[in-house]
Amino acid sequence: MSSITISRRYARALFELSREGVDLAAGLSALVEVASVKEVQDFLEMPDCTPEQKVKVLKKAIGSLSDELVRLVSLLCERGKTSLLPEINELFEEMAREAEERVVATVVVAVKPSAETRKKIEAAVADVAGKKVELEIVEDKQLLGGMVVNIGDRQIDCSVRGKLEGLRRAIAA
Numbered sequence: 001m002s003s004i005t006i007s008r009r010y011a012r013a014l015f016e017l018s019r020e021g022v023d024l025a026a027g028l029s030a031l032v033e034v035a036s037v038k039e040v041q042d043f044l045e046m047p048d049c050t051p052e053q054k055v056k057v058l059k060k061a062i063g064s065l066s067d068e069l070v071r072l073v074s075l076l077c078e079r080g081k082t083s084l085l086p087e088i089n090e091l092f093e094e095m096a097r098e099a100e101e102r103v104v105a106t107v108v109v110a111v112k113p114s115a116e117t118r119k120k121i122e123a124a125v126a127d128v129a130g131k132k133v134e135l136e137i138v139e140d141k142q143l144l145g146g147m148v149v150n151i152g153d154r155q156i157d158c159s160v161r162g163k164l165e166g167l168r169r170a171i172a173a
Helices: 003-019 025-035 038-044 049-064 067-078 082-099 115-129 160-172
Strands: 102-109 132-139 147-150 154-157
Touching: 003 067, 003 082, 025 038, 025 049, 025 067, 025 082, 038 049, 038 082, 038 132, 049 160, 067 082, 082 102, 102 115, 115 132
Parallel strands: 102 132
Antiparallel strands: 102 147, 147 154
16 A cells, blocks of 8 residues: 555545534644654664654653644654655645645745735635635745736646747747
8 A cells, every 4th residue: 555545544534524613723733743753763663662762752752742642643653654644645635625625736936926926826816716715925036026816727828938938939830
C-alpha cells in the first residue's frame, strides 16, 4: 500500500473527528513542526525506544497533545510510520479547505503587490475559482511583469514573459 493511501486514511479519520468538534489542527501542526526537526526524526526512527517513550518525548516537546493525537502518534510509532506526519497534516488541511470551500492559489509576480492590489487579485481569483481563496504570493524577478496564478492543477499565465512566449510560438508556426 502506498504512503499516500495510508496517510489519506489517517487524515480522513482526523478530519472526521474534527467535524465532530475535536480541535486537532493546531496540535497536528505543532506535532509536524516538532517531528520535522532532524534530531527528533532520528529519535523517532530508533528501534531501541518504545512507542511510549517516543510519545512521551513528543508530548514534552509540544507541551500538550489531545488524546486523539496521542493515539495517532502511538499508532504511527508502533507501525514505524512517523515519517507520514507531514503528509497526513497536508491531507488533513486539504480536506478542511475543501469542506469550507476554500482553495489555495499561488500567485507568482515580479514585484510584491500593494495591499489594495492584493485584495483585487484575491477577488479576481475567487471569481475564477468559485471559492474563497487563500493567496500565497511568490516573487520571481524573471517574470518581467504581470502574474502567473496557480489554482490546484490549473495555471493562468498573465505574465509578460508568457505573452512573449506565445508570440514567439505564433511567429515560428
